[in-house]
Amino acid sequence: MQDTIGQICSEDASKLKPYIGRYAAAEPDVKGLEPPIFSNDKKSRARMGVNHPQLAAMLCPIKHLTSYNEDRKKVQAQLQNGEVKMHAAAWPAFAYEGDSPGENFDPLNMQDGLFKGYLMRR
Numbered sequence: 001m002q003d004t005i006g007q008i009c010s011e012d013a014s015k016l017k018p019y020i021g022r023y024a025a026a027e028p029d030v031k032g033l034e035p036p037i038f039s040n041d042k043k044s045r046a047r048m049g050v051n052h053p054q055l056a057a058m059l060c061p062i063k064h065l066t067s068y069n070e071d072r073k074k075v076q077a078q079l080q081n082g083e084v085k086m087h088a089a090a091w092p093a094f095a096y097e098g099d100s101p102g103e104n105f106d107p108l109n110m111q112d113g114l115f116k117g118y119l120m121r122r
Contacts, residue, residue: 050079058101061090065102094119
């Protein structure tokens with residue numbers, strides 16, 4: 001039963017991959033992700049998640065977003081190697097309000113703007 005559930009989830013996720021580049025961009029009609037992600041290019045797909053600079057910023061735990069914005073390459077490497085942990089208790093920046101995910105985050109009021117990020121509204 002677990003194998004079947006895993007296969008179904010994998011099939012569902014694979015159908016979303018071609019659209020991630022358009023869906024994740026703040027204004028997809030104006031500008032897409034840089035570098036772009038193409039579903040039929042394996043090298044391009046290898047840059048998804050924390051391997052892509054814009055997607056890494058969206059996935060970055062909100063408490064590390066200031067550090068990410070100060071030194072993107074360093075924190076992106078820490079996300080990739082697991083030094084910066086991404087877990088259920090650490091909300092990702094994309095869940096927060098702002099033209100750039102999490103830009104309006106207030107550490108003194110963590111609930112303010114939560115679930116109001118543009119990806120959450122789509």
